[in-house]
Amino acid sequence: MQSRAKKNKTIQINYLARVEGECALHIRMRDGQVADLRLEIFEPPRFFEAFLRGRDCREIPDLTARICGICPVAYQMSTVHAFERSFGISIDPAVRALRRLYFCGEWLESHSLHIHMLAAPDFLGCESVVTMAEKNRGAVERGLRIKKVGNAIVAALGGRSVHPVGACIGGFTRAPSRAQLSALREQLLKIRDDAIECVRWVSGFDLPDLSRDIEFVSLQHPDEYPMNEGRIVSNRGIDAPVDEFDNLFEEHQVPYSHALHCKVKGRGPYFLGPLARINLNFDRLGSDIIAIARETGISWPSSNPYDSIVARALEVLYAIDEAVRVIDHYEPPAAHAVSFEPRAGVGRAITEAPRGSLYHAFETDDRGLLRSVRIVPPTSQNQARIEADLRELAPELVEQPQPVATRMCEMAIRNYDPCISCSTHFLKLEIEKL
Amino acid sequence: MIGIGSPFGDDNVGLQVARILAEAPPPDCDVIIADRPGAGLIELLDGADAAIVIDSVCSGAPPGTIHELKFDDLRHYPAGLVSSHDLGLATAIQLARALGRAPVCGRIIGLEIAPPRSQPTGLLSSHSKASIGRLVDRVRACAAELTAESNV
Numbered sequence: 136m137q138s139r140a141k142k143n144k145t146i147q148i149n150y151l152a153r154v155e156g157e158c159a160l161h162i163r164m165r166d167g168q169v170a171d172l173r174l175e176i177f178e179p180p181r182f183f184e185a186f187l188r189g190r191d192c193r194e195i196p197d198l199t200a201r202i203c204g205i206c207p208v209a210y211q212m213s214t215v216h217a218f219e220r221s222f223g224i225s226i227d228p229a230v231r232a233l234r235r236l237y238f239c240g241e242w243l244e245s246h247s248l249h250i251h252m253l254a255a256p257d258f259l260g261c262e263s264v265v266t267m268a269e270k271n272r273g274a275v276e277r278g279l280r281i282k283k284v285g286n287a288i289v290a291a292l293g294g295r296s297v298h299p300v301g302a303c304i305g306g307f308t309r310a311p312s313r314a315q316l317s318a319l320r321e322q323l324l325k326i327r328d329d330a331i332e333c334v335r336w337v338s339g340f341d342l343p344d345l346s347r348d349i350e351f352v353s354l355q356h357p358d359e360y361p362m363n364e365g366r367i368v369s370n371r372g373i374d375a376p377v378d379e380f381d382n383l384f385e386e387h388q389v390p391y392s393h394a395l396h397c398k399v400k401g402r403g404p405y406f407l408g409p410l411a412r413i414n415l416n417f418d419r420l421g422s423d424i425i426a427i428a429r430e431t432g433i434s435w436p437s438s439n440p441y442d443s444i445v446a447r448a449l450e451v452l453y454a455i456d457e458a459v460r461v462i463d464h465y466e467p468p469a470a471h472a473v474s475f476e477p478r479a480g481v482g483r484a485i486t487e488a489p490r491g492s493l494y495h496a497f498e499t500d501d502r503g504l505l506r507s508v509r510i511v512p513p514t515s516q517n518q519a520r521i522e523a524d525l526r527e528l529a530p531e532l533v534e535q536p537q538p539v540a541t542r543m544c545e546m547a548i549r550n551y552d553p554c555i556s557c558s559t560h561f562l563k564l565e566i567e568k569l
Numbered sequence: 570m571i572g573i574g575s576p577f578g579d580d581n582v583g584l585q586v587a588r589i590l591a592e593a594p595p596p597d598c599d600v601i602i603a604d605r606p607g608a609g610l611i612e613l614l615d616g617a618d619a620a621i622v623i624d625s626v627c628s629g630a631p632p633g634t635i636h637e638l639k640f641d642d643l644r645h646y647p648a649g650l651v652s653s654h655d656l657g658l659a660t661a662i663q664l665a666r667a668l669g670r671a672p673v674c675g676r677i678i679g680l681e682i683a684p685p686r687s688q689p690t691g692l693l694s695s696h697s698k699a700s701i702g703r704l705v706d707r708v709r710a711c712a713a714e715l716t717a718e719s720n721v
Contacts, residue, residue: 248608252656265660268667275668279608286609297605 142167144533148541158392158553160544162529169529174522174548176392184508192218192477192503196302199495199510203554204297205248208241208289209488211302212363213495218304221482221499224475229468230306232461233292236316237302238362238487239458240288243281244296245489246409246447246454249552250337251278254444257546258340274336277329281451284322288458291315306472316462323455323462330452331427337448338431342441345527345547349438349520350399351411354487360419360453361412363486368415369405370436377485380494386511397516404519407491408551409446410437424452440524440550447552477503488513490552514553521551570594570708571601571613573624573658579682579697583623586704595712610661611670619674619715621708624658625697626679632696633681635707640666640675674715680704 146162163171183202187195199214200207212234219226251274252264261267268275286296291311293299301307352373354365368374373383384405386395399405413420413428414436420428428435428449433442479501485492491513498507524547532540572587574580584602591600601613614620626636643659656664658677665671680700693701 252608263660264656265663265667268664272668275664279611282608283612295604296609297607 142533144540146532146537146540146544148544160525160548161391162525162532162544164529164533167530167533169526172522172526172529173389173391174518174525176394176518180393184510187508188505190505192497192499192505193304195497195505196304197300200298200300200302202510202512203488205245205554206241206488206490206493207299208237208293208302209486209493210495211293211299212238212486213484213493214497215302215304216363216484216486217482217495217497218477218499219475219482220484221480221497222304222475222478224305224473226306226473227468227470229310229466230471232465233307233310233468234302235359235362236288236458236461237292239454239461240285240292242450242454242489243285243458244289245285245552246451247278247281247285247333249489249549250333250444250447250451251275253552254546254549255337255340257542257549258337258342258444277333280329281326281333284319284326285454287322288319291319303472305475306468306470308471310467310471312467313465316465320459320462323459327452327455330448330455334427334431334445334448334452337444338433340444342439342444343546344439345441345524346437346439347524347527349440350402350405351414351436352399352405352407353412353415353492354485355415356419358419360416360457361487365485367485367492369399370414371399371402373399377494378483380483380485380496380511384511384516386515392518394515394518395511396519397511398519404523405516406440406520407513407516408443409450409489410440410443410550411491412487413437413446413449420449420453421456424449424456427452440547443550443552477501490514490554491517512554514551517551517553521548521553524550570598570621570623570712571603571606571610573603573605573610573622575605578692579680579694580625581693582625582680582682582697582701582704585693585701586623586708589701589705590708595709595716597716598712606661608656608661608664610656610658611665611668614662614665614672614675615670617672618719619672620676621711621715622658622662622675622677623704623708624677624679625682627682627684630681632683632694633700635700635704636677636679636681637707637711638677638679640671640677643677672719674719676711676715678704678708678711 144164148160158176161173196211196214199210202210256263256267289299290296293301350369350371352369354361355368356365384397385400386397389396417435431445481498483496485494494511496509500506528547570590572583574583587600587602594600640662643663
């Protein structure tokens, strides 16, 4: 009887900490096998896709930016790119470069926060970043320094670091001067050593190995590390233009979650985010960062979701170098935004939010009023993959005391840096022994 | 004196109070209208001799109740509850203290508001509107007290 009891367990985490939003995890084990596993996202849905209908296309970038407090840049960018493709707008090359800089700012803000404040305490056995700061003040200060520079970039282009408003269809509402960007360049150079130290720090963590046969998906650009343009690619043969998104992936509802699940049609869950981007675009990181990536001891491409924190740190370094490159080549555009006339049609775009590919599709009438809206956030797409990882982990949980099992589940989920409120929020864990 | 909040409904109280204080700041005081600073609050606190953070509060007390907490009172707040959008107010203050970047004399003065979803956005409720004057007076009195303490 005792051995049977050990193989049956219910884990219930009723509210998951250190993720954005509200969700719970329920796992029921029977005879050592997963009988039921549900990542329950109970964050209330916000109906963006419905209430944007009928609004003018020019209003949309500032509205979709409000979907997320930490990746508003990606929301603005997927929106403006979708409309620009639909309306046949060509943007100034300098504006295109500024948009990459805008992304660099958001990646620095988001990744530094996740690495230092949310994920690192797990690997160092700390309850929170506050207790971690008592033992490891230098690391926390480093994270704050990197985040501050990210904030400064987003504020320079978006008008403010929280809920920026600077992007518009056709460009920006204003373009920065060379002098403004030069000041940012100095700040970026000061945090480059911090970023290298951060890569070494996280790659020294005792990262669990959950290597699996995973389908990784991201954008791929012919000669750039992907941010706001490219084809959809995967390590299992997907190579398609963004317009094919609906032919490649399908969303479906599960009764226990307010966020739709996504799968590759005819296959299954897929993995978005920094690890997917690095795996699929390693050669586009540049020789300096490739050398540093190889020093981590990880064999790239990596199929271990726990290597995500190292991928995230490498992207911090990339964002610094790319931002400096953009600033060094910057000549203010002739016009901060090109004028346009809306047309009836459908525009689709994917950009790379910190957490992975963010798909937007808008149908407009000839006045530029929205007839239909699709927004498919990365966390929503990662949900099924997160559940697949938890299924793999579940047999190890049965023997663990509840606090340890809870921590293990939370770490597995945090690999994806989920943004639950974007996907509709985080974690209550329930493991049920039968 | 740091006012925190958003432009929406009663969450705007901290910002409105800061705007009023900024028109005639008490001696030796700076007023910062901080919106939602997240981890940025650590920098705002850094170097100050004393600080008062003004915000709206939802604790279940009657709307209009003024709460006053010392930074030290936050020790028992569960710092693990961190949003990935940014640090919450309590965690940002706790982290600033752990990093040695928060003043020893620190207070949070908060006005109890009704739960946000029962109000229309953009406007202060009558409870909050009627409490603004009392809240400004309370912050001024606290500033005088902290100024005297930090000058000792």
